[in-house]
Structure formats: C-alpha cells, structure tokens
Amino acid sequence: MVPSIVLALAAQTAPAPVAEPTVQQAFETATKLQLDGKYAEALSAWEALDRRVPNNRRTLAVIAARKASALFKLNRRDDATTAARLALAGMPAGDPTLRQDRYDTTLLLAAVAQRALDYAGALDEFTAAEAIAVGPSEKLGALLGEAETAIFVAPDRAKPALDKADALMTGQKVAPTVTADFQRQRALLLLNTGDVTGGRRMATKAVSTLGGLSLRVDLRDVQARSDVALAALLDKDEEEARRYMAYTGAGRFKKGADFRAGSLSPPDCGGEAGLKPSDVAVIQFSINEDGSVSDSEPIYAAGGGLVALEFARATRQWTWTPEAVKELPPFFRRNVRLEMRCSVAFQRPSLEDSLTAELAEWLRSKGVTLTIDDRRVASRQVDTLRAALVAAGTGTDSDLKAAPILYRLIVNPAVGREETLIHGARLMAIVDRLKGPPLARLAVAVPMTRAMSAQDSRNAMRMRTEALLADPVFAADAQARAVLRLQLSDMYKAGAPQTITLLQEVANDAALDAKDPLKVGALVRLASAEKMAGRLTEARQAFEKSGVAADQCALLDKGPAMLKFDAEFPTDAQRWGFEGWAQVENDVDAEGKALNTRVVAAYPPFVFSDSARRLFDSARYAKTFRPDGGLGCGGRTNRVNFRLPG
Structure with missing residues (x-):
C-alpha cells in the first residue's frame, strides 16, 4: 500500500515534459544567435537542425547557407566553402524565393576567396553574384568586389566593372562613402596600369567626396588620403604627398612604438612567383593583438598585380611580440602600409619551373607540345585556354590534346583555387592512365596541393606535402623527394630544426649529382637557415659547398665595419x-x-x-x-x- 501512495505522489509532482521546439522555432533561434554574433552557438544550432530535416533538400540548402556564414565568421574557410557549395547545389536557380540566398552565398564564396588572396576565384564569384543581383545596392556590392580583385589578376575586367557602377550610380542617391569606394578603386586601377597622373586625380577626387582634408578621420579616410600620397610620391611631388600623409597620422608614434619590432623578412627573389629585384609593391595589412598579421592586401605594384599578391602572402607570415603590439596605436595598426621588394641575399630558382620542364619533355615524347606561359601576362590567356579546353573534348581520345591546356590552366595565376582542383584532377587522371614518370606526376600534384585549402595555415599545407613525400612513387625518385623536401623546408620558421633537417637530407642525398640545381638550392637555403639558427660556421660551410661564388655578408661573424x-x-x-x-x-x-x-x-x-x-x-x-x-x-x-x- 505504501509504494502505491509514493508512486501516486510522484506522478502528481513530476514536471510536464518540455515540448521540442518546432523546426521553424529552431530556425529562428539559430538565426538570432547568428545575428547576435554568437557564431559557435549558431553553428551548433544549425547542425542540430540539419539532423531534423534529413530529406528536405531545399530546407537543407538554406540551412547549409546559414552554416557557411557562421563557419566563415569562425575563420573555417574550407568548411565554409563546402557548406556554401552544398547550399548552392540545393537551391534551384528558377526558384525566386531563394534568389537572395543564392546571392548572399555567392558573395560569401567571393569573400572566402578574397580573404585567401585567391583573387582569381574571388573575381569569378563576384561576377556570378552580379548576375544574380537585383537592384542597385546588390549590383554595386558585387561590382566593387569585381573591380578590387580584377585590378591585380585581370585589369581588363576592372574598368568595365567600374564603368557599370558609374552608370548605376548616375541619377541614384548614393552615399558619399560608396561613391568614394569606387573612385578609390578606379584610382588604384590607373596607378597599377601606369597612369600616375590619372590615378592621382581620381584619388584626390575620392578624398574630396569623403569631405576633404578635415581633422575627422576613419579608416576609409586614411586609405583615401594614403592613396593620394602614394600617387603624389610616384609623381615626384613630395610636398603634396607630405600634406596628405600628415592627415593620415602615419609616422606619429608614442615613445617606444615601432612597427619594425616584428619579424619582417621580405620574400626571396626568384621562387615560384619569379620575383625580380626590380619588383616593388605597396601592401596594406592589420596587426592583431596576438602579433599575427591578417587582412593583408595589395595596393600597388610595379611589376604586375601578381607580384603584389605574392608580397601580400609573404606578410601573412610576419609576427610581432604581444609587448610590441601594445605600444602600437590601435587605430593605425589596423591600416599599416609598407613598401616592399624581394631580397637578393639568398635568391632561389623556381622549383615548379623544373617540374614544368619535366612534364613538357614527357608530353613531347607523346607527340604533344606544352607551351610555357609567362606568369605575368598569363591572365590574358585564360579565356582562350578555357575555350580551347571545350574544343578539345572530354573523351579518352582527346586526353593528350587536353593535357597541355589543363596544365596551363592549373598554373595560371588568374585561375581560381576551386577551378584549379577540377582541372588538376582531370589532368592527374590522364597522367596516371598513361603511366607518366614521377616528376610529370609531381608537376600536377604540387599546384593541386597548393590549391586544396583557403586557409592560411602552414600546418595544413605541410601535412598535404608530407603525404606526397610519403607516396612511394615520389619517395623512390631522388629529384621528386628533393623538390618536396625543399617545399616542406619553407613551411617551417627560418632556422627551425625541421628546416635544417629537411635541407640536409637534400644536400646529403647521394642519388643527386653534386651540381644538381636542387642540391645547390638546398645548400644555399641551408646556409640561410643555419645563419638564422646562429650557427655561422655551418652556414659558411653549406654556402661554400653550393659553389655559388659571391660571399654573403649574412654569413660573416662580423661584416665589414x-x-x-x-x-x-x-x-x-x-x-x-x-x-x-x-x-x-x-x-x-x-x-x-x-x-x-x-x-x-x-x-x-x-x-x-x-x-x-x-x-x-x-x-x-x-x-x-x-x-x-x-x-x-x-x-x-x-x-x-x-x-x-x-
């Protein structure tokens, strides 16, 4: 009798079960979390919602679009790209209710690519977003991105985008900041294509649109005034440059502040980008509180836009100590501009050039010619190459005919990351089917490996390169393993034990001739790495073994006083x-x-x-x-x- 009474009392006092929120309620909750900037919580909410609607393709596509946005905010760019592609695949182009989602998701892909300095991929996505856009505001947003990225990878596409924007803004009530943004991009286009006078005039116009040289200033004002100062300096007008720069706050630090206090190593001349001593670029970036660099972007380059992008990549490896960051004015460390050139101290040949030559030789033995493109003008050939690829067909009989076209596309700097992976996979299948030699296969694998991620993480790139080195096909070939070890050595800090070990493995590989360019290159890099590690005796020994004639000041215990x-x-x-x-x-x-x-x-x-x-x-x-x-x-x-x- 007592147990029955207890059970009855428990039944009377037990709380009623809480009803699970409806799918719509869960969607609204996740949306609010995202709008409130709680991106990790929002992502968890979207993933939970994913599991509740497993069979509704349209709804899953919308959820994937929202997930992509949260992932991007969390700096998970590769995951954001995957989610965005899934979203677009599930959104029928003919469904007008999903047009805004398609536009927003396409813009997100453009932003991912631009943040990754994949300006070619970003340009294609901004162009796709413009085609989806409705109304001046959406159109202008996409066109600004088109112009900003085209300047450095396809300048001939920048002017049409700017002209479209001007036509849209004619007769419209447009905020001065929007007008100035387009004026700034036109100024940068003119400067980067050699019209200093026109660029200076347009940059000055942008400053005027923003209110002129007032004492009120935000980052947009600083950038516009810096553009005029840059143009004036290129135009040899130092007084005007000084006047505009004075209104940016540049060069005004509190005692102890020093932008040099970080690890500022310019890239070596040569390398995969073919940097020349005459190349010069202006790069803009931000220094984060932890001393890392983010949001680096090109502003100007003498030598071509691809040069500017390479310098922007180099700055992302720079670091400052947290103590040094505290001494920098917070406003101005968000808008640092530097003049940069490559270093001739340890010039290096391009590893990929040697691989390209090996692939070309193998294709020649098959009766096919591979033309080597000049990287600096390659962007002009992209449309022609794409048309040639379509004409080549996709059947097995057309494989060899398509192979040179595919390779020229995957190494073309004006081809985006995702497109590179598509063409690379097709080319790799051709090389494998025809049993291409290791170096021919590696010529395809290397650009694909570089294109596999939108993240700036050296760790991820290192893991992919290590996987290639572990491939028995490459591990058994002396030159292939040397190329991969040299590439891996660049993914560690200069002077790190891993760097020195990798370079020693190449330098000591008995299967390589003493005069093999890869061994010589390894010895020169080893000299630099040993010097960075403070071992000058070992550095000099490595440099002497390389056979390179000139003595390096960097390798002396004490240079000439x-x-x-x-x-x-x-x-x-x-x-x-x-x-x-x-x-x-x-x-x-x-x-x-x-x-x-x-x-x-x-x-x-x-x-x-x-x-x-x-x-x-x-x-x-x-x-x-x-x-x-x-x-x-x-x-x-x-x-x-x-x-x-x-």
Whole structure:
C-alpha cells in the first residue's frame, strides 16, 4: 500500500515534459544567435537542425547557407566553402524565393576567396553574384568586389566593372562613402596600369567626396588620403604627398612604438612567383593583438598585380611580440602600409619551373607540345585556354590534346583555387592512365596541393606535402623527394630544426649529382637557415659547398665595419614632420665601397627610401682582402630609423 501512495505522489509532482521546439522555432533561434554574433552557438544550432530535416533538400540548402556564414565568421574557410557549395547545389536557380540566398552565398564564396588572396576565384564569384543581383545596392556590392580583385589578376575586367557602377550610380542617391569606394578603386586601377597622373586625380577626387582634408578621420579616410600620397610620391611631388600623409597620422608614434619590432623578412627573389629585384609593391595589412598579421592586401605594384599578391602572402607570415603590439596605436595598426621588394641575399630558382620542364619533355615524347606561359601576362590567356579546353573534348581520345591546356590552366595565376582542383584532377587522371614518370606526376600534384585549402595555415599545407613525400612513387625518385623536401623546408620558421633537417637530407642525398640545381638550392637555403639558427660556421660551410661564388655578408661573424656615412638623413624626418624606417640591402666591394643599394621594406612607402639609399650609398666600410678583387661581401642588411629630435 505504501509504494502505491509514493508512486501516486510522484506522478502528481513530476514536471510536464518540455515540448521540442518546432523546426521553424529552431530556425529562428539559430538565426538570432547568428545575428547576435554568437557564431559557435549558431553553428551548433544549425547542425542540430540539419539532423531534423534529413530529406528536405531545399530546407537543407538554406540551412547549409546559414552554416557557411557562421563557419566563415569562425575563420573555417574550407568548411565554409563546402557548406556554401552544398547550399548552392540545393537551391534551384528558377526558384525566386531563394534568389537572395543564392546571392548572399555567392558573395560569401567571393569573400572566402578574397580573404585567401585567391583573387582569381574571388573575381569569378563576384561576377556570378552580379548576375544574380537585383537592384542597385546588390549590383554595386558585387561590382566593387569585381573591380578590387580584377585590378591585380585581370585589369581588363576592372574598368568595365567600374564603368557599370558609374552608370548605376548616375541619377541614384548614393552615399558619399560608396561613391568614394569606387573612385578609390578606379584610382588604384590607373596607378597599377601606369597612369600616375590619372590615378592621382581620381584619388584626390575620392578624398574630396569623403569631405576633404578635415581633422575627422576613419579608416576609409586614411586609405583615401594614403592613396593620394602614394600617387603624389610616384609623381615626384613630395610636398603634396607630405600634406596628405600628415592627415593620415602615419609616422606619429608614442615613445617606444615601432612597427619594425616584428619579424619582417621580405620574400626571396626568384621562387615560384619569379620575383625580380626590380619588383616593388605597396601592401596594406592589420596587426592583431596576438602579433599575427591578417587582412593583408595589395595596393600597388610595379611589376604586375601578381607580384603584389605574392608580397601580400609573404606578410601573412610576419609576427610581432604581444609587448610590441601594445605600444602600437590601435587605430593605425589596423591600416599599416609598407613598401616592399624581394631580397637578393639568398635568391632561389623556381622549383615548379623544373617540374614544368619535366612534364613538357614527357608530353613531347607523346607527340604533344606544352607551351610555357609567362606568369605575368598569363591572365590574358585564360579565356582562350578555357575555350580551347571545350574544343578539345572530354573523351579518352582527346586526353593528350587536353593535357597541355589543363596544365596551363592549373598554373595560371588568374585561375581560381576551386577551378584549379577540377582541372588538376582531370589532368592527374590522364597522367596516371598513361603511366607518366614521377616528376610529370609531381608537376600536377604540387599546384593541386597548393590549391586544396583557403586557409592560411602552414600546418595544413605541410601535412598535404608530407603525404606526397610519403607516396612511394615520389619517395623512390631522388629529384621528386628533393623538390618536396625543399617545399616542406619553407613551411617551417627560418632556422627551425625541421628546416635544417629537411635541407640536409637534400644536400646529403647521394642519388643527386653534386651540381644538381636542387642540391645547390638546398645548400644555399641551408646556409640561410643555419645563419638564422646562429650557427655561422655551418652556414659558411653549406654556402661554400653550393659553389655559388659571391660571399654573403649574412654569413660573416662580423661584416665589414661601417667607417663613415653621410649624416643628412635626420633632416628628412624633420621636413616631413613625422617618423619612419627603412630596411636596406647592399653589397660591399673589397675596397669598402657600397654597391647595389636597395630598399627591401620601408614605412611609410616611398617617403624615406631615397634618403636611406643615399645614406648607404655614401657609406664606406673597412676593406676586405679578396685576391680576385671581387666583392667583400654581398647581401648586407641594415635598418635605419628616421626619428624626430627629442
């Protein structure tokens, strides 16, 4: 009798079960979390909702679009791309109720690509978004992205996008900030295509649209005024440049602040991008609170837009200590602009060029010719190559005919990351079916590996490259494993034990001839890595084994002492009214005279570069005995500050 009473009481006091929210309620909850900026919670809510509607393709597509947005905000770019592609695949183009979702998702893909510096892929997505857009606002949003990315990968597509935008804005009430954004992009297009006068005029117009040189300033004002200053400096008008730069706040730091306080290593000349000593770029980036770099983007390049993108990639590996970051003005570390050139201290050949030559030789043996494209003009050939690929067909009989076209597409810098993977998979299938040699296969695998992720993570790239090295086909071939080890060595910090081990494995590989370019390249890189690790004796030994003739200042225990220099440089800081710095490379001959002086990094861009060059050109160093009368040492690196008195 007692148990029955207890059970009855329990039944009376037990809470009623909570009803599960409906799918619509769950959707609204997830949406609110996302709007509130709670992206991790929103993602969990979308994933839970996914499991409740497993058979509704349309609803799943909408959920996938929302998930893609949350993933992008969480910096999970590859997952965001996958979700966005799934979303678009499930959204019928003929369904008008999903048009906004298709537009937003396509813009998201463009943003992912642009953030990854895949400007070719971003340009295609912005163009696709423009085709979906309805109304001036949506059209202008897509056109701005088109112009911004086309400037650096397909300049001939930038002007039509800007012209369309101008036509749309005619007769419309448009915010001054929007008008100025397009004026800025037109100015940058003109500057990057050699019209300094036109670019300067348009940049000045953008500043005027934003309200002129007032004391009120935001990041948009800083960028527009910096554009005018850049154009004026390119136009040799220092006074006007100084006036506009003074209104950006550049070069005004509190005591102890120093943008140089980070690890600022310019990329080596040569390499996969074929950087030349004459190439110069202006890059803009942000320094995060943890000292990492984000949102690096190209502004200007003499040498082509692809050069600017390569320099922007290089800055993403830079770091500052958290202590140094605290001393930097928060507003201006969100908008840092630097002048950059590549370093000649340890120039390197392109690994991919050697692979391309091997693939071309194999295709030649099959009766097919592979034309090697100049990277700097390759963007002009993309449409022709795509048309040729369609004409080649897709059947087995057309494989060899398509192979050279496919390869030229996957190594073309104006082809986006995702398109590269599609063409690469087809080409790899052709090479495998025809039993291509290891280096021919690797020529396809390397650009595909580089295109596999939209993340900036070196760890992910390293894992993919290590997987290739573990492939028995590549591991058994001396040159293939050397190429992969050299690539892996670039994915660790300079001087790291892993870097040195990988380079030693190439340098000591008995299967490689002593004069093999890969072994020589490994020894030169090993010299640099050993120097960075503080082992100068080992660095010199590696450099001597390479057979490269010139002595490197970087490999000396103590370079030639500077005996005198022209001390005029502080006057420039006084004249400009603010401060800056420059990192300079030069050679020193046996008589102690400076040669080949060049600025590899400078802040602000082009302001103190001439003064820094004059300073080191005028310098005299201690004489260095050289029986052949050659260089005392080459690739000497110096930094010079331009500080106001007091």
